[in-house]
Amino acid sequence: MAEPNFQPALLVIDMQEDFCPPNGALAIPDGRSIIPLINTLLALPTLPLKIATKDWHPPNHISFRTSHPPPQGSHLNTTTTTTITNPLNPAETYTTRLWPPHCIQSTPGAALVPELDRAALTHTIEKGTDARLEMYSAFYPPLQDPRVGDSGLAALLRAHGTTHVYVVGLAGDYCVRRTAEDAVREGFVAYVIEEGTRAVDREGWEGCKREMEGAGVQVVAWEGREVRRLFVE
Template sequence: MADPAFRPALVVVDMQEDFCPPNGSLAVAEGRSIAPLINTLLALPSTTLPLKVATKDWHPPDHISFASNHTSPPRRPFLDTATIINPSNPSESYTSRLWPVHCVQHTPGAAFIPELDTTHITHTIDKGTDPKVEMYSAFYPPLHNPRVADSGLADLLRANRTTHVYVVGLAGDYCVRSTAEDAVREGFVAYVVEEGTRSVDPGQWEACKSEMEGIGVKVVKWEGEEVRRLLKGTEKNGTT
């Protein structure tokens, strides 16, 4: 009998060409290498993992996160930042790192990498579509008064009676992190599977993990009990 206290969902974050070597404009080292592990999770039967969500950065060409869109003064990707202001409340703002042009809508760089088995994905969420606002999290941007965008992910998870959210994908220190942290804020148990992510700044990963765990995210190992809980049902049937 299914455990009503454990109804998991998988969120696969931004496994897109622009985030992967060798040609991605914002390539994360070894980003492509995590696809086989993610595919193992995606292949789990719906009785074990009923909801499998994939996200895409889906930026317009004039997106505020692109350094090239800041010309007065000119800004450098990776090195410079910009202040992002709530379009509905000028008193609310935050500072965000600037990036190369990436994942522009309807371009090859915004496509899922071919190594990702998309046949098992139940829902796809586009994020970062507002040119005026950065959005790392699959839930919403970090603007609250008022909230300027909402992907509907929280409502989708609740409609499926989700209790635990497993997060994998790219990049661990940005979109994966923000998604997992917002999952906790929305009341879910959130796991980041460490082997299923890679970071823009791998040297900062340990500090990033500590900060996530301080909010309540659990960074777990593939061989740990949290992932084994997902896999054990299929192992009994000899399907993994």
Template sequence: MDNEFKPALIIVDLQEDFCPPNGALAVAEGRSIAPIINDLLRLPFVKKIATKDFHPPDHVSFASNHPEPHNKPFTSFVTIPNPNNPNETHTSRLWPIHCVQGTPGAELIPELDTSLVDLVIEKGQDSRVEMYSAFEAPFRHPIVKEASSKLAQSLREAGVTDVFVVGLAMDYCVQSTAIDAVAEGFKTYVISEATKAVDPTEQGWKKTEKECDKAGVKFIALAGEELAKVRSMQDV
């Protein structure tokens, strides 16, 4: 077994507000991936992390926090400046209120076996910035340290080399988390059967795959060689 192979599992935002039947931003069939993820949690990953959107009520991504007429959930957009550099901006879609701190919608779904999770990261707590990635807000000049989740630090402290990303939603927070994982220097994979997309059409899925591939993220299957390497660690 490769002694330098230290894989981690990151479960992105498997929360009530992202799942049917009552989620404010429910992803179709979002709950259905929980059994697959629980099976993955039983594998010998050196670190098993779940992330949560954990927004304050005044979060910039909520359409209701913006003036009319440009405050329609799903169809309106807002240009957000870097709090530490107004010349750097990010344009983001506005959403319904979701995953507010202390509300049922922010909770991880009960189908997820959290007893097997080592660490829960609460992201998106800085009301000034959108944060799809579980690592950082989408600003680099400079990084918004106040919004940082410290996820990269947790992975490095565990000696992680490879990151396997699952959860919700494939074309938003899973994609951004995986791309940032590559940027942080980790070999990064998205497990296709363990994620669901907001846009599940062939066009939407392929677009995300292409963007991930360009960034160095590899989409893999449960039966692929990458997870076989993780499973083989059980025999060491």
């Protein structure tokens, strides 16, 4: 029997062509391998709210190396960063990594992968639409004074009485992580299903998990009780 205080939702983060092999502009190794697991979750009646997110960047997005002059904006596959300023408060800034252009609005690379059971999704949220702001989290950019770029995800979850969110998708150490951490900040219980994500930096994944757990996120196994409870109505 379902628990009266257990109202789960599924967040499927950025399962887009540009994040998946073989041709993605920013392909995460083995990114496509998690699709069957995600489709299994999408088929569950115990998850009435099934939300996909998409990076939906304008061509001049600030996270693109091509949007910056050299050497910061080097087109080489090197790790560089830039500083982003809150457009409503010049005193608030954060540093973000630069990437190759990816998930540009209305391009094939921005599409959800066709193997994903898209018909089972109840909602799709586009993020990273403001050229001035990086937005790993599906909730909002990491700016608080004042908050800018709210996607409406928290309000959507609350409107459906959600208490717990299960987070899967790409990439585990960036958008999945930041979404899960912000879910905790918003008052939800947040689970990252480890088998349902892949990381950009595989070697750093164990450390990333520890940091997520330190922020209150629970990184759980597919065979663990937190996921198994979804299979019992």
